[in-house]
Amino acid sequence: MMSEPVRLSKRMSELGICSRREADEWIERGWVKVDGKTVSQLGSKVLPHQKISIEKQASQEQARRVTILINKPVGYVSGQAEDGYKPAVSLISEATRWKGDPSKEKFKPSQLRSLVPAGRLDIDSVGLLVLTQDGRIAKRLIGENSATDKEYLVRVKYLKPGKLPENDLQLLRHGLKLDGKPLLPAKVNWQNDDQLRFVLREGKKRQIRRMCEAVGLKVIGLKRIRIGQIKLGDLPPGQWRYLRPEEKF
Structure with missing residues (x-):
């Protein structure tokens, strides 16, 4: 079965060599080789089995990135x-x-x-x-x-009488939807009486605040303490x- 050719910049990004934008810059500068031949035409396509290599200048420039x-x-x-x-x-x-x-x-x-x-x-x-x-x-x-998880400490206030019911805590862990889409499972645990610890693998806009709102919690303070390791x-x-x-x- 013949594999479809893909854009060189897309393939370089898939392989984790660099971002597509960087790939395009390097191609224009003549820093990218396919099967040992320099490719400097933007939009060039490659087959999955072809070997992509980059010139030393590209590696050096990448090493200088902070x-x-x-x-x-x-x-x-x-x-x-x-x-x-x-x-x-x-x-x-x-x-x-x-x-x-x-x-x-x-x-x-x-x-x-x-x-x-x-x-x-x-x-x-x-x-x-x-x-x-x-x-x-x-x-x-x-x-x-991305499978990189992110950890947050979230100070909350429950807007209803009593304490947050256990099944609402379970909902925070899995079962809520935002913008019509189900959220990925999250780890959510009480750290103390008014603070929750969230570990998420996604980052939708104002996600934690909206998740909390859905179960009657108001976020008083939110602090991200970890991204991956x-x-x-x-x-x-x-x-x-x-x-x-x-x-x-």
Whole structure:
């Protein structure tokens, strides 16, 4: 059976070499080879068995890409500036770098270029936010097939008399729908009388707040403390550090 040819940039993204956008840049620069021959035509197609390799310059450029972990405070948006609110990237400067950052990486303003949030954190939520120049990391954290879980501590208030019934807690774990679509199973447990711990494998807009609303809980505070294997740890609010090469989500 003949396999269908696919766009070279799509295939490179599927193989985890880089993002599609990076692939297109590298193809234009003549940094991509298919079966040993340079391919510099955008939109070129390849068959699944063909061998794709990249030039040294592409690997070097990719190695220079930084990923930054920030403890986002309330009042900042994750991505583009909106409604007069500043984006989290505006917090990043030499002065706000955490003194405890063990990375040897030197801060350069050029690192702020094409630094994109890999996932959202609402304006009124705090905690771990990842900003990256590396398309592979963005894909791993927010791609359609991402299996990276995220952990949150959520302070809540029950708006009905008494305590949240056990079957409503079960609903938070599995059975709710948002925008007409069933949510993936989540881990939800009480940490203490007014705080829940959520572990999710998806990140729909205002998901935890909307899940809580559905069972009569009002969210008072929300903090993300972990993404995959990377923990917020001792990083102070409004400060940031580099992801180190040996750290993996």
